[in-house]
Amino acid sequence: MRGGHSEDERSDSLSATTQPQTAPSREGSRIAALARQVGAGVGEGVVAAGMAGVVAAVGLFAFSLVEWPAFNSSNVTRALTTVGQVGAAVLVVAAVWLLRVRRWPWVAKVLSWVGISAFVTVTLGMPLAATKLYLFGVSVDQEFRTEYLTRLTDSAALRDMTYADVPPFYPAGWFWVGGRVANVLGMDGWEAFKPYAIGSLAVAAVLALVLWTRLIRADWAVAVTAATTAVTVTYASPEAYSAVIVVLLPPALVLAWGALYRPVEDAARATAVRADGTNPPNGPGAVGADQVETDDRAATATAPAAPVTRAPRTAGGWGAVVGAGLFLGVAATFYTLHFLVAAFAIALMGLVAAVAEVYQRRAAQHPRAARRAATSPTAVPSGPAWRAAVPPLVRLAAIAVISGLVASVVWLPYLLESLTTTTxxxxxxxxxxxxxxxxxxxxxxxxxxxxxxxxxxxxxxxxxxxxxxxxxxxxxxxxxxxxxxxxxxxxxxxxxxxxxxxxxxxxxxxxxxxxxxxxxxxxxxxxxxxxxxxxxxxxxxxxxxxxxxxxxxxxxxxLTPEITTAYTDTDGDGNRADKRPPSAVSYYDEIDAALLAQTGRPRDESVVLTADTSFLSFYPYWGFQALTSHYANPLAHFAGRAATIKDWSKLDSPAKLLEAMDKSPWRAPDAFLFRRGGDAYTLRLAEDVYPNDPNVKRYSVSFPKELFEDPAFTTTDIGPFTLITVRR
Known part of the structure; x- marks a missing residue:
């Protein structure tokens, strides 16, 4: 813990007081302070993230060296998880103790980083040690998430998870980074999902700790991070790409509030000049570059400007503005809903800050308060009270601009396409x-x-x-x-x-x-x-x-249901981690080999129409239709494709089917992957039935086998599947 901060709390930017300076010197000092703040924060974050990544990698590798029994049939991994959690708790407690006694601060930092990241790694990694799949396996929502990671592992280009030739609708940030991690490790996307999900959550938890330590006492920062990380792992970890935003949300909101609500500094900037033309002792320029209180008691007071003592050390809250903007921008590239809620909360903060500062300005300008100020060294802010709302709203706008610039990296292709495409x-x-x-x-x-x-x-x-x-x-x-x-x-x-x-x-x-x-x-x-x-x-x-x-x-x-599913689902190697007979997924490798041989094209150049969309989670073929409309790209016209599939199934000759496929407004399938059913091939598709709960209804579409009795089609039976490739 750094010495010198208050017993209660300190902020990302300490209060400071200044010698009277010219405007250029003040601005130069603030820019320098901003550079120092951002540089120090980023530097510490990089070191902490690197250490968390190493801890997660070493832990997961160590777990993989032993052939563990399945979680759903033995309590061995549960017992070892408890042991690991106790070990991580010991490291966290040791870090807090060192910070409390103010000894070996860097040792305390390292212990806290290792303890938090080890907790995440052992809590998720040990129960999943005997499976290659992450929580929920490749079932339900995890199917399309695995598909997205597989897609972006195959290529670094921003692509939709399912559809060819449309920009992505779901934010690609977390999945794009995961794809690069998988490339570095030489792993398939589905196989990299588990270690990447656990590692990214460990890194995010440690980054939350770094941010907390720049906002409050270091020992409190470790304690609150431990608490929020435990809750995040428990309730958000199945959606790993949302969990990394959730664990960062509390310190990010505190940071944003420090950027938006700065009553002392904003009041000082508006302080009136006395009649003799001189600044009062605590007048303009006397308030430090940043006014985020080191003591909570000053948080809502219309405090007087600080006495003149020293040059500015801080960035006037702009470091917090940059940090809040970056958080929102990254959230927008990772998880749309949490970005919108965080943006809503920060916008609400801006409104509250503006109203509060207007109220305080009016209170300070009240005749009775003005008479008291005339005989005190504190100056009365000048100008209309509504002007007090301008500074927080300007900083709010800056946060919006920064976040928009970051978000555009992922969202711009979709937004541009949506301007010219009917959604x-x-x-x-x-x-x-x-x-x-x-x-x-x-x-x-x-x-x-x-x-x-x-x-x-x-x-x-x-x-x-x-x-x-x-x-x-x-x-x-x-x-x-x-x-x-x-x-x-x-x-x-x-x-x-x-x-x-x-x-x-x-x-x-x-x-x-x-x-x-x-x-x-x-x-x-x-x-x-x-x-x-x-x-x-x-x-x-x-x-x-x-x-x-x-x-x-x-x-x-x-997390037992999620962990159990990771053991009962069949992975991309065709195995179930609980050693039970695998599902039909075990035939996917044969289907992939047949597709490559019959089409003669790379996987990312073929479109497959199938209802077994988990096939796309393991192999980066394009899909003609998504799992459900809820995960489908709006630009892909899910309902129109569903109607087209039905129309194709009702045709009475191969020639008409080929003609209809050629006239399709979307790229036609290069292959069909069906389930066999009597004299027909079947697809089990889905339609939205909201407001019912469940909101999805399954229905079957049957294609007569006669539709594919033509030299243009090659039919191959593989297990319960029938693969039909199209020659054009």
Whole structure:
């Protein structure tokens, strides 16, 4: 822990005071401070991320050296997971202790980085040690995610996961990086999914720790990161590409609030010049380049400008602006929903900051306050009160611009194409309303360890809302999620939703962060209230450790369905990790070999029409139709393709089928992969039936075998499949 910061909290940018300077010198100092802040943060983040990556790689490699029993048939890996979690907890506790006693700060940093990343690695990696698949295997949603990673492993170009010749609709950021990792490791995309998912979450957790340490006390930063990482692994890890955003959300919101709400600095810039033409002692230029309080008590006060003492050390909040913008931009390239919710929360922060500063300006300009200021060294801000809203709104706009520039790297191709292509109004990505999306999540009412932590967090958010910047930032984030949930429910009247059911994990992580702060501050208050009993601190630490271990050792139990599916699904090598007979997926390698031999083209130059879309998760062929409309690119016209497939099945001759395929508005299939059924070949397709739950209905389309009795078609039976390739 760095010395010199307040006992309560410090920010990414400490308050500073300045000698009177000219405008150019002040701007130059701020630019230099901004460069120092960004450079130091990025440098530490790179080192921490590299160390987390090494820990994850070493751990996963070590796990792979032993032939473990399957998780769903033995408790061996569960037992070893608990041992590893205890070891990681020891490292985290040691780091906190070193930070508390202010000894060997770099050793403490390394221990905290290793401890957090080791926790993620062992908690997810050990239960999955005997399988090559990640949580949920290649089932349900994980099928299209694996397909996307396979696609971007095959090529670094931005491509849709399924359809040829259309730009990607789903953000490619996480999958693109994963593709490059798979290329470096020489692995297929499906095989790289598990180590990449675990490694990326370990890296994200450590980056969250680095960010927290630049916002608050270092020992508190380790504790709150440990809490939020545990909750993220428990409830967000099946969607690994969303989990990396979820774990970074709490410190990012605190950072954004520090960028937007700076009442002392903004008031100082508007301070009136006295009648004699001189600046008052605390007038313009006297406030430091950054006004993110080192003490929570100053968070909402219309504080006077600081006395003149020294040159600026900080960047006027622009370091926080850059950081918040980068976070939003990366979120937009990784996971659209969490980006939109985070942007909504930060926009709400900007509105709250603007209103608060206008209110404080009016209060300062009240006649009674002005009379008091006339006899004090504090100057009264000049100009209309509404001008106080300008600085936070300008910084909000800057955050939006930065995030937009980063997001455009992934989104620009799709947006440009959508300007010239008619997008069907029947897009169904938002057509899902499970029971959890029809009610507000209230985890603080549940009688569990996490429920208790969320309850503590809720109480802390309310009690400290007027005095803590952390509570204000996290509280606005929580309010934003509840508002989004209500809007999602309201949107059902318009025939759609905002997918609020997927916000449970971000809400839990925000409340867990608040709960960690509430526990620490509550324990400190109790310690003082009880006249500082000798063994009280030891008892509190013991209680925290016992509670933490009870929670984390239950994580494999919470994830049991997801872990079990990783063992019961058949992987790309045709094996089930639980040693049971594999499914029809085991024939995929023969199908792939036949496709390559009969088409004579690379995989990424062939389009396959199949209902067994998991084939595309293992081999990077293009698909003519996606798994469901909810994951289909809106530019690909899912409904139109479905109608076309039905029309083809009703034709009565091979010649008519070939003619219809040639006239297709989309690239026609180079191959069909059917299931055999009597005298016909069948495809089992899906259609959207929202607002029903489930929101998908399966139906079969049968092609008469006579449609393919032509030299233009080559028919090959492989296991339960029939592969038909088209010669053109």
């Amino acid at each position: 069907p109004s029947s897009g169904t990505a938002l057509h899902y309303l499970p029971e959890s999306g029809a009610e507000l999540p209230l985890p603080m009412t549940e009688f569990t360890l996490l429920g208790g932590l969320c309850l503590i967090g809720t109480v802390w958010l309310v009690v400290r809302a007027g005095s803590s910047r952390r509570a204000q930032a996290l509280g606005i984030g929580v309010v934003a999620i509840y508002l989004w949930s209500l809007l999602s429910m309201l949107a059902t009247a318009a025939g759609t939703t905002l997918l609020s059911f997927r916000l449970e994990a971000p809400l839990l992580v925000l409340l867990a962060a608040a709960g960690a702060f509430g526990f620490v501050e509550g324990a400190r208050a109790a310690y003082q209230a009880f006249n500082e009993p000798a063994r009280f601190r030891v008892a509190v630490v013991a209680l925290a450790i016992v509670g933490a271990l009870a929670f984390v050792q239950d994580i494999p139990h919470v």
